[in-house]
Amino acid sequence: MPIELTMDEFDYDAIIVGAGPIGGYLAQKLAEDNLRVLILEEHSEIGRPFQCAGLVNPKAMASVGLLETVLTPIWGARIYSPEGTLVEIGQKNKVRTWSVCRKLFDEAVVIQSIKSGADIWLSSKPVNLKIGEEKVEIEISTPNGIKNLTTKVICGADGAHSWVRRKLKMGRPKETMIGMQIEVAGYEGKEGKLDMYTGSDISPGFFAWVIPSGETARVGVWSQTKYIGEKSCEDLLNELMRNSRWSYKFKDCKEVGRFVGSVPSGILKSTTSTRVALFGDAAGICKPTTGGGIGPGFAHIDLIAGDFINLIRENKLDARNLSKIDKSIDKMRKSQSRARALRDAFLSHSSDDELEEIFKIWAKPDVIEMINEVGEIENPIPLGTKMLREIPEFRKLAGKAIKAVLWS
Numbered sequence: 001m002p003i004e005l006t007m008d009e010f011d012y013d014a015i016i017v018g019a020g021p022i023g024g025y026l027a028q029k030l031a032e033d034n035l036r037v038l039i040l041e042e043h044s045e046i047g048r049p050f051q052c053a054g055l056v057n058p059k060a061m062a063s064v065g066l067l068e069t070v071l072t073p074i075w076g077a078r079i080y081s082p083e084g085t086l087v088e089i090g091q092k093n094k095v096r097t098w099s100v101c102r103k104l105f106d107e108a109v110v111i112q113s114i115k116s117g118a119d120i121w122l123s124s125k126p127v128n129l130k131i132g133e134e135k136v137e138i139e140i141s142t143p144n145g146i147k148n149l150t151t152k153v154i155c156g157a158d159g160a161h162s163w164v165r166r167k168l169k170m171g172r173p174k175e176t177m178i179g180m181q182i183e184v185a186g187y188e189g190k191e192g193k194l195d196m197y198t199g200s201d202i203s204p205g206f207f208a209w210v211i212p213s214g215e216t217a218r219v220g221v222w223s224q225t226k227y228i229g230e231k232s233c234e235d236l237l238n239e240l241m242r243n244s245r246w247s248y249k250f251k252d253c254k255e256v257g258r259f260v261g262s263v264p265s266g267i268l269k270s271t272t273s274t275r276v277a278l279f280g281d282a283a284g285i286c287k288p289t290t291g292g293g294i295g296p297g298f299a300h301i302d303l304i305a306g307d308f309i310n311l312i313r314e315n316k317l318d319a320r321n322l323s324k325i326d327k328s329i330d331k332m333r334k335s336q337s338r339a340r341a342l343r344d345a346f347l348s349h350s351s352d353d354e355l356e357e358i359f360k361i362w363a364k365p366d367v368i369e370m371i372n373e374v375g376e377i378e379n380p381i382p383l384g385t386k387m388l389r390e391i392p393e394f395r396k397l398a399g400k401a402i403k404a405v406l407w408s
């Protein structure tokens with residue numbers, strides 16, 4: 001017969017590993033509902049080092065209300081084909097995404113959780129854990145030595161290389177992209193617009209970006225090892241800034257910071273197991289089209305928070321019960337697969353010549369109008385589907401995508 005433990009027999013209802021934006025947001029949701037929550041963060045401060053272009057979509061921003069962390073509102077984009085065909089989109093009165101200071105943003109999200117009642121231990125990380133039927137026992141390395149705690153559930157919000165995920169052998173995200181970004185002063189962009197560059201020599205299979213962020217701009221590339229072969233993302237960034245047809249735009253740029261990181265995309269087959277749940281990058285939740293992880297990470301938490309809180313409260317945290325909350329994100333999984341199929345058809349699986357053809361169609365005024373009307377940075381499916389249905393030239397270019405997107 002299972003032993004019944006009362007609330008007080010656990011040090012915490014939930015221990016969250018990782019005080020990134022996702023761990024912070026999750027902690028807030030749980031603490032607001034009066035659960036006892038502890039966040040463990042291995043660094044001595046929040047939001048450093050960060051690896052992010054700092055774009056936060058309007059829905060995610062609305063969930064945390066942190067407009068004070070915004071550096072530049074982004075309402076448009078200039079997207080360049082390999083040969084230089086320009087597709088310029090956006091309407092000034094419609095903010096598509098916010099460029100934020102990631103350090104301030106991450107700190108503010110975590111502060112909100114602390115105000116809601118969560119505890120945080122900095123410079124602390126789990127070194128061992130034992131998942132039992134009745135509780136989780138965690139051994140934690142802290143500045144004051146090893147501490148042992150018990151909790152009902154452990155939540156891994158510990159990023160792309162999640163210790164929790166690896167420790168409990170919970171699989172890997174379908175794809176991992178590598179991103180490299182530098183922060184520069186002296187880039188002449190267009191106010192409120194991000195610039196995107198394509199081409200096999202710059203960002204094979206993906207795109208390079210320049211994002212205005214207040215006084216500076218963030219120049220980045222992302223790709224996958226299968227596309228870049230012997231090269232590194234640094235080589236690609238150098239190619240963009242020094243040798244490409246766009247190099248003149250970067251001639252006055254001075255580097256003020258650099259970041260390299262992984263973008264894990266493809267939600268794990270299962271994000272839960274007995275007394276464990278994974279969130280954010282740890283769960284492989286980044287968008288395959290933009291690399292954005294904050295918006296979908298928040299959306300995942302919003303989707304499951306109610307049921308998860310009930311399960312924690314009732315201490316019904318066996319694999320079967322938790323698999324129900326995992327099942328509830330199947331729609332997100334499907335939507336990610338469709339977005340990946342669209343990305344592959346329009347970008348990743350296109351040669352430079354095919355991209356050129358695609359851009360020529362995108363640059364037509366009626367197609368730009370369609371993009372402005374239906375296009376959403378975070379959700380490309382309605383636009384992609386409409387294009388595949390209504391623009392005959394795209395049907396032949398994207399035969400595979402039609403199959404994957406329209407019938408998946």
Ligand SMILES: Cc1cc2nc3c(=O)[nH]c(=O)nc-3n(C[C@H](O)[C@H](O)[C@H](O)COP(=O)(O)OP(=O)(O)OC[C@H]3O[C@@H](n4cnc5c(N)ncnc54)[C@H](O)[C@@H]3O)c2cc1C
Pocket residue numbers: 017018019020021022023040041042043047051052053054055056124125126157158159160162163178179180181220259260261262263279280281282286291292293294295297
């Ligand atoms: C170049 C680049 C650009 C990007 N641009 C964007 C963008 O513009 N918009 C966007 O939405 N996303 C972007 N992303 C993705 C985004 O950065 C992540 O999706 C987001 O940070 C995920 O948040 P998280 O809280 O899951 O993980 P993280 O932000 O990685 O936070 C994890 C936290 O856990 C801590 N931690 C890790 N291991 C342990 C441990 N064992 N014990 C204790 N603490 C631990 C870390 O120190 C960290 O604080 C970009 C990524 C890259 C690489």
